[in-house]
Amino acid sequence: MSLHVVFGATGGIGRALTDELVRRGERVRAVSRSGTPLEGAEAMAADVRDDQAAGRAASGAGVVYHCVNPGYTKWPQLLPLVSRSILTAAQSAGAKLVYADNLYAYGPVDGPLHEDLPAAATGRKGRARAQVAAELLAADARVTIGRASDYYGPHGRTSNAGETLFGRLVAGKRPIWLGPPDLPHTLHYLPDVARGLIVLAERDEADGQVWHLPAVKTITPEHFVEIAADAAGVETQVQTIPRLALTVGGVFSPMLRELRETQYQFRAPFVSDSSKFESAFGPFQCTAHRDAVRATVEWYSR
Numbered sequence: 001m002s003l004h005v006v007f008g009a010t011g012g013i014g015r016a017l018t019d020e021l022v023r024r025g026e027r028v029r030a031v032s033r034s035g036t037p038l039e040g041a042e043a044m045a046a047d048v049r050d051d052q053a054a055g056r057a058a059s060g061a062g063v064v065y066h067c068v069n070p071g072y073t074k075w076p077q078l079l080p081l082v083s084r085s086i087l088t089a090a091q092s093a094g095a096k097l098v099y100a101d102n103l104y105a106y107g108p109v110d111g112p113l114h115e116d117l118p119a120a121a122t123g124r125k126g127r128a129r130a131q132v133a134a135e136l137l138a139a140d141a142r143v144t145i146g147r148a149s150d151y152y153g154p155h156g157r158t159s160n161a162g163e164t165l166f167g168r169l170v171a172g173k174r175p176i177w178l179g180p181p182d183l184p185h186t187l188h189y190l191p192d193v194a195r196g197l198i199v200l201a202e203r204d205e206a207d208g209q210v211w212h213l214p215a216v217k218t219i220t221p222e223h224f225v226e227i228a229a230d231a232a233g234v235e236t237q238v239q240t241i242p243r244l245a246l247t248v249g250g251v252f253s254p255m256l257r258e259l260r261e262t263q264y265q266f267r268a269p270f271v272s273d274s275s276k277f278e279s280a281f282g283p284f285q286c287t288a289h290r291d292a293v294r295a296t297v298e299w300y301s302r
């Protein structure tokens, strides 16, 4: 039975992936710096900034998943480093590498985001994402990349639709959204992201390419919060962060400063097109927002 090694297994995507692989009866090694145990998986502590540690953690793998997020403000310094380390570890193990990516590499575009767009980002985080994707795809290895927009779901605290949206909602506060709430914005449900990445792991045709992971039909954050409020049994409205607040707040807060780069994602429609995935691999049943939101509200309310 093939061993699946999930790097970043305690994060939003890594945790959903680990849970789904375990649910399917797969052998899973769940790797993070903390080595936090996850039910049904072998837990291992490894800091992937150390390529020897990454190599030991990937030993025996048939598939390696890169779900490490080295900290939102540190991507230019750390994302290329940890990605090379995980790539080398996968190569040494003779494993296929599946990289959980986002949509930053394209930079601002008109219209839906699709895989044929150039990696035209000019901001420091977008350039780091583009560099990592290009390096991984150019490597002498079996690599596939699955891209998702902002995610939500159980354990998905760090996303823009995580603690600041669901966490605040269940705490009786207004959910925060980073731009006008009436612009369509694709949101991925974590268990759907996990299932999409597993398709990429299983299918040879996925190798050497970028794929946008399927998500349920894009709606506006306003509508999304209505669904969430309904599930939580509360009445609320989205609170928007004005552009000026990010500009001023960014002087003092590194996190707010970083968010300025990606303002374009929240000030125009941000819609991910996953038709390439579905054309290649067949229909993919995504979880309806209503069901996914209910499960997420339940998790935040525990």
Ligand SMILES: NC(=O)c1ccc[n+]([C@@H]2O[C@H](COP(=O)([O-])OP(=O)(O)OC[C@H]3O[C@@H](n4cnc5c(N)ncnc54)[C@H](OP(=O)(O)O)[C@@H]3O)[C@@H](O)[C@H]2O)c1
Residues within 6 Å of the ligand: 007, 008, 009, 010, 011, 012, 013, 014, 031, 032, 033, 034, 035, 046, 047, 048, 049, 066, 067, 068, 069, 070, 071, 082, 100, 101, 102, 103, 147, 148, 149, 150, 151, 158, 159, 160
């Ligand atoms: N946030 C989103 O909406 C979104 C959407 C699409 C794609 N993505 C991308 O998907 C990837 C995973 O993101 P995420 O949001 O799921 O991550 P996350 O929730 O921030 O969790 C990060 C994971 O990486 C581990 N980690 C961090 N530094 C490490 C190191 N040096 N060595 C080993 N493990 C390390 C963390 O565990 P320890 O802290 O214990 O080490 C944790 O398991 C990232 O590339 C992210 O940009 C995110």
